[in-house]
Amino acid sequence: MSLPPPSVEDPSLLADLRADLGEVGYTVDALAQVLGPVAVAALHREQPLPALRATQGSSDPVAVLCRLFALGSAVRRELLDAALPRLGATGLLRLGLVVDDAEGRLVAACDLRPYATEQESWWVVSDRSEMATGGPLPTDHVLGIGGASTTLASWAPRPRVERALDIGTGSGVQVLHLAGHAAYLAATDVSQRALAFARFTLALNGVDAQLRAGSLLEPVAGEQFDLVVSNPPFVITPRRTGVPLYEYRDGGRAGDTLVAGLVRGLREHLRPGGTAQLLANWELRAGEDWTEHVGAWFAGSGLDAWVVQREEQDVADYAETWTRDGGHQPGSAGFEELYAAWLDDFAERGVERLGFGVVTLRRPRTGREPWLDLMDVRGPVASPMGPTVLAGLEARTWLAEHGEAELLDTPWQVADDVTEDRIGRPGDPDPQVIQVRQGGGLRRTVRLDTLAAGLVGACDGELTARQLCAGLAVLTEQPADQVEQAVLPTLRELVKDGLLR
């Protein structure tokens, strides 16, 4: 059974908690120092034992808070009185952050962890993880910071904006990020429990946001935003009895229709030039091309759309991931039953593979045709990715709004993070392959033919692409317009992902 969420009713208790946590230095770095790299890595694999051993018997406040809030240990009251001198054990009880275990010790009623980027540091409050409770999650579980949360936080473009919205806010983590670059913040969630956690997280961090109860965009009917982000409940779950529907990951619709529907509804909530970004899963049937399946979501949406597929899983891999995520251990009866339910559902509906990716949308400022770009990028990318996404949106929009002539009449410059590989047989005078490689951003590698390699090699920001093509035409004894037409597709490709600026 779920314990009630913490309460924000007494602002003075929250102020004491904030002051104590700040003074103690309950930060990501302090936790890493107390635990050491081995225990931190084990925690990422949801193995608490090394962290329990690293903090055992310690009265260091960070170690005490880690045992209480992250590891699910019972902690003596006097240790908490010492770790949080203003709030003490009594204040923790009054906030609803802990409960009494009837043996003079307190146990956490929720998870409270530091969370940080390079620039900022916060505390996030959510339900206790399966590692802390030691059992399958209840279906009203409010998610802490997971892999998808940090993916969205990394990929979200962060221009300074007036109005921002987070759909499916959960613990409120995305709102913390938005608070750094948006003047007005709104967040929705269908779960009252999630909203209570978000309210607590935001109050603890001194962030002011409008929290609205309701499904997806319903609570913001008639409103428009400059930036919308969403880590929605995108998991594809079988609709059959016995399969638990977790609020945090399942939006109650069949297949991948929830995200497809969200995409269709977004245009009227974006100001002209406004951006939305969401994470999604998509299901693919035999022979189905992901770009056709996902591309169809945007037909008639009126939005520019850029989708980066990051991962493709087969049905068994996907079923294992999400059965395991609910807290069912491989080998248990519950695990086998749910695993089978997922496989049956996919088999009945002919689903063979599941894709995962990041969808970025922009409402054009003018009445032009929207652009669509679907790309597959599996490996590591820059972190954070937001600056790359913002630059990529600008570049794609520029390309959509400018013709061949403007592309050719621009003095392009090779970006600082681009290097060139020339690969050939030892002793051969000419390389068999020439490619340029991006050090940051999407870490793209683009293969070049000799003409394109000649052009890119000369892009120093002084001469226009047309002038460079004229030089290449003389060198290769071809008409200049033929050279231009030959290099244009590569030029476009390099400009859109920032290899040429």
Ligand SMILES: C[S@@+](CC[C@H](N)C(=O)[O-])C[C@H]1O[C@@H](n2cnc3c(N)ncnc32)[C@H](O)[C@@H]1O
């Ligand atoms: C995957 S969690 C994301 C939480 C948080 N934003 C993050 O990034 O970690 C999805 C959230 O969407 C909420 N949710 C589920 N169905 C919803 C719906 N139909 N409308 C709005 N929110 C919904 C869940 O309660 C949950 O808090």
